[in-house]
Amino acid sequence: MHNKTLAELSHALHQREYSSVELTRYFLERIERLDTQINSFISVTAEMALAQAQAADQRLQSGNASPLTGIPIAHKDIFCTEGVKTSCGSKMLDNFIAPYNATVVEKCHTAGLVMLGKTNMDEFAMGSSNETSFYGPVKNPWDTQAVPGGSSGGAVAAVAARLAPVATGTDTGGSIRQPAALCGITGLKPTYGLVSRYGMIAFASSLDQGGPIGDNAKDVALLLNVIAGFDERDSTSLNHPQEDYTAHLNDSIAGLKIGLPKEFFGEGLNAEVGKIVEAAIKELEQAGATLHEIELPHTHLSVPVYYIIAPAECSSNLSRYDGVRFGHRCENPQDLLDLYKRSRAQGFGAEVKRRIMIGTYALSAGYYDAYYLKAQQIRRLISNDFTDAFKQVDVILGPTSPTTAFKIGEKVNDPISMYLSDINTISVNLAGLPGLSIPAGFVNQRPVGLQLIGNYLNEARLLNVAHQYQQRTDWHRQNPPKFL
Amino acid sequence: MAWEVVIGLEIHAQLATNSKIFSGASTAYGAPPNTQACAVDLGLPGVLPVLNEKVVRMAAKFGLAIGAPVAPRSVFARKNYFYPDLPKGYQISQYELPIVNKGQIQIEIDGKEKTIGITRAHLEEDAGKSLHEDFQGLSGIDLNRTGTPLLEIVSEPDMRSPKEAIAYMKKIHSLVRYLDICDGNMQEGSFRCDANVSVRPQGQKEFGTRSELKNLNSFRFVERAINIEIERQIDLLESGGTVRQETRLYDADKNETRPMRSKEEANDYRYFPDPDLLPLLIESEFLEQIKAELPELPDDKKQRFIQQYGLSLYDASGLTSSRELADYFEEIVKLSNSDAKLCANWVMGDLAALLNKNNLEITDSKVSTIQLAAMLRRISDKTISGKIAKQVFEAMWNGEGDADTIIEKRGLKQVTDTGAIEKLIDEVIVNNPKQLQDYRDGKEKLFGFFVGQVMKVSKGKANPKQVNELLKKKLEG
Structure with missing residues (x-):
């Protein structure tokens, strides 16, 4: 059952071949048996899941089920879930039981999806390897010595190991796409504002975007149908009419203009990874797409710009964790300052502290213009690069990550090298564009991801290209050997 | 310095x-x-x-x-x-x-x-x-x-x-x-x-x-x-x-x-x-709509009060200090059909004093516009003098009813009968022979003394204007 697509599972549930309770039990059992190897879940909500599955079965029986009713899902532990611990991967929120549901979670509940649990992640989504989690690192199902990528490492690893058919994640600088690439699955970061941020714990508000993670493009499209949509509780939510993202999956891509930015293929790209990407490009060319060399001249500035803007926003967003109302509070505070200092010193991990300090500095009087303001100006230039590019091409393509998964511990003490693993994904967040990563092959049994970038609200087009590619290849059908 | x-x-x-x-x-x-x-x-x-x-x-x-x-x-x-x-x-x-x-x-x-x-x-x-x-x-x-x-x-x-x-x-x-x-x-x-x-x-x-x-x-x-x-x-x-x-x-x-x-x-x-809030954009149509909803502003009202009612800057400013006070004033002008200056004096004077003393807003006034207007009409038609009106006003404030009821009950109606006033004047002249002599000897300042005495014996009810006229004739003899 764990190797079935969402469409197949949905069909089986609707045909009453098995019940949602049976399906849910099946995945709960897999989690219990296999997750010790990869540590992809922070909380497993078995009891709640079975109750939801029962309700889903009733809906399926009474004929008012939606396409995904009864299908199990794992939510990244960044989404607030009512009555369930929502830790954001941090000691700071280890004791935080959310009193409300995030819009994404609410939409999944309404559609009848069954929540299996909450997945592991880098602390407050800050990391590219899932090593900053308070709950320990997540391991790559393809090689448990290697990282799964981050920050949605738990969500991606869970789907890659088939512990959940589908999952939600969030992407601030590549946190869905980079782990999807490193674990060989499909993950989409939608256009900024397409998926509501309400109830999604903020890291960098102008960059954060929730998105679907699945085995293949069609699964991702089906989940996007559920979670996308305008939300009046999020002022940055786009009032965009509801689309069916599966509607154009089967369209031909003959004549599709693919842009290949030379900046994505330059220095830093692992040669073997480069070859895999070349092969994928050939495949798409054979499907009728035309190739065009393009330029995104400000790409090299995206990492430095990101590491001003994201920390600046996070330094403010994380001020609410002060030990006063919720979250970790130090023991026996002597006075107010002591309460703040020790609660935060104890509650936050090293990477979070590093970014709070960078961000606080960047926003300080006297430095604001030189850092934050300048970064915003360059952000505009990066965005303009894409606008210009999309005058010539329909989608932009390149490697999601310049390398395959690296060893756990390899980059922990080298933050710059760690930050550079998001070099191809970050500019997409800065511009607010949709980006998709799909598996395109292996280097030494480690997956390689292909990134497709679309113009604003062109998710359907990206999914169409991805689906057409997946019709011609079977990289997405392959499972890690230990999780067959 | x-x-x-x-x-x-x-x-x-x-x-x-x-x-x-x-x-x-x-x-x-x-x-x-x-x-x-x-x-x-x-x-x-x-x-x-x-x-x-x-x-x-x-x-x-x-x-x-x-x-x-x-x-x-x-x-x-x-x-x-x-x-x-x-x-x-x-x-x-x-x-x-x-x-x-x-x-x-x-x-x-x-x-x-x-x-x-x-x-x-x-x-x-x-x-x-x-x-x-x-x-x-x-x-x-x-x-x-x-x-x-x-x-x-x-x-x-x-x-x-x-x-x-x-x-x-x-x-x-x-x-x-x-x-x-x-x-x-x-x-x-x-x-x-x-x-x-x-x-x-x-x-x-x-x-x-x-x-x-x-x-x-x-x-x-x-x-x-x-x-x-x-x-x-x-x-x-x-x-x-x-x-x-x-x-x-x-x-x-x-x-x-x-x-x-x-x-x-x-x-x-x-x-x-x-970053959680988009820039706030305001379109000119939105502003036009708000402009149309604006009430008359205090400065405009003040200028209007000066022109329409002939009030001083001081009175107009005071009366327009709140919308409710201005409304109160305009209502009593309309209802009483009296001189605006008289209305302004009462609102800014006795009424304001009592409101202040009791720490009340105009909307909490114990004297309604209808009551005050009715009293002002009685001043204008000379039923009572301004001085007596103060008593009436206080009684209204204390809940004793409308002006007419109070005037009736307390017998405050102004004496305008010439014969009755003459009788009072005669009485005063008889009782003050020395002052009469002094007056007739040229001490004209004593006129005020006689007016005061007449008002006193009338308990304030004699019409002051008539008292003046009749007294002048009598004293000149």
Whole structure:
């Protein structure tokens, strides 16, 4: 059952071949048996899941089920879930039981999806390897010595190991796409504002975007149908009419203009990874797409710009964790300052502290213009690069990550090298564009991801290209050997 | 040395919305602690602010009323600092791009008008309240007030005396109530201000170093705090010291200001545009619509009162100080069909005195417009004199009924029968032979004495005009 697509599972549930309770039990059992190897879940909500599955079965029986009713899902532990611990991967929120549901979670509940649990992640989504989690690192199902990528490492690893058919994640600088690439699955970061941020714990508000993670493009499209949509509780939510993202999956891509930015293929790209990407490009060319060399001249500035803007926003967003109302509070505070200092010193991990300090500095009087303001100006230039590019091409393509998964511990003490693993994904967040990563092959049994970038609200087009590619290849059908 | 005082005010007017600026929680005053704070107000992880459209309308109204440009694009920014009653660790405010830009307002000082510039007005959310009294060794936090919408109105340093500062503050107070955007309740903190105060030698161009007096929540405190601060600064300068730029807290009990924090200790608020809120865009159609909804503004009403009713600037200013008072006045003019000046005198005189004494608003007046108008008609038709009317008015205030009932019951009707008045005059003349002789010998000043005596024996009821005429004839003999 764990190797079935969402469409197949949905069909089986609707045909009453098995019940949602049976399906849910099946995945709960897999989690219990296999997750010790990869540590992809922070909380497993078995009891709640079975109750939801029962309700889903009733809906399926009474004929008012939606396409995904009864299908199990794992939510990244960044989404607030009512009555369930929502830790954001941090000691700071280890004791935080959310009193409300995030819009994404609410939409999944309404559609009848069954929540299996909450997945592991880098602390407050800050990391590219899932090593900053308070709950320990997540391991790559393809090689448990290697990282799964981050920050949605738990969500991606869970789907890659088939512990959940589908999952939600969030992407601030590549946190869905980079782990999807490193674990060989499909993950989409939608256009900024397409998926509501309400109830999604903020890291960098102008960059954060929730998105679907699945085995293949069609699964991702089906989940996007559920979670996308305008939300009046999020002022940055786009009032965009509801689309069916599966509607154009089967369209031909003959004549599709693919842009290949030379900046994505330059220095830093692992040669073997480069070859895999070349092969994928050939495949798409054979499907009728035309190739065009393009330029995104400000790409090299995206990492430095990101590491001003994201920390600046996070330094403010994380001020609410002060030990006063919720979250970790130090023991026996002597006075107010002591309460703040020790609660935060104890509650936050090293990477979070590093970014709070960078961000606080960047926003300080006297430095604001030189850092934050300048970064915003360059952000505009990066965005303009894409606008210009999309005058010539329909989608932009390149490697999601310049390398395959690296060893756990390899980059922990080298933050710059760690930050550079998001070099191809970050500019997409800065511009607010949709980006998709799909598996395109292996280097030494480690997956390689292909990134497709679309113009604003062109998710359907990206999914169409991805689906057409997946019709011609079977990289997405392959499972890690230990999780067959 | 002669010193000149320079004052600028930052007024915080709480906007009279039902719900908060960025959440749906109620803004009603006085609820049990923490019962009106929702997830957004509590700053729970994951929550987001959504701007209340009503506050935009209210701020725009204010902008239009002070002749200020309402910004087509303004931006909400985060002001970052840690405090237990600030749940998010930042306050959402407006910083570089406020909704209301430069405008101005007129105040009256000693019968003369003066223009006070308004630098800007911006929208922001209020913080919660820290309660230090009721918890031994601990502090309580009430987040009901968190997220209450405020309009911060920043003046230019245009005021030169505490008196001007109060006049300005009262003018803004009256304006926001005219516009129906703030209830003006100072006890509940709906209208409060910070004062920037400095002094400089008379004639010097540069401003002196200022101190900022925090959270002054009554007109009286503003005046007292500024006065005490001016004294402190002058004493300091005259004894060779310098004023430090700092924030000072006014202690009403001790009537002193004391330092809170100096410029060096001031927080670096690390303002930056709030990424959770889009820039606020205001279209001209929206402004046109608001313009059409504006009531007659105090200054326009004042000018109209001067022209239409022939009132003095002083009377017109007083009567237009609140919309309700102006309405009251206009209604009694209409109902009584009497001289507007007479109406103004009664509203500004006896009525205002009793309201003040009882600490009541015009809307709480115990004498209705209908009652007062009926009494004024009795003055105009000479049923009672102005002096007797004071008695009638007081009786009405005390709930003894309408003017006619009181006049009847107390027998206050004016004596206008010539024969009856002559009888009284004769009586007075007979009883005061010496004064009569003196008068006839040329001591004309004694005429007033005779009028007084006649009024006295008539118990104030004789028509004064008739008394004058008849007395003159009789005394001349």
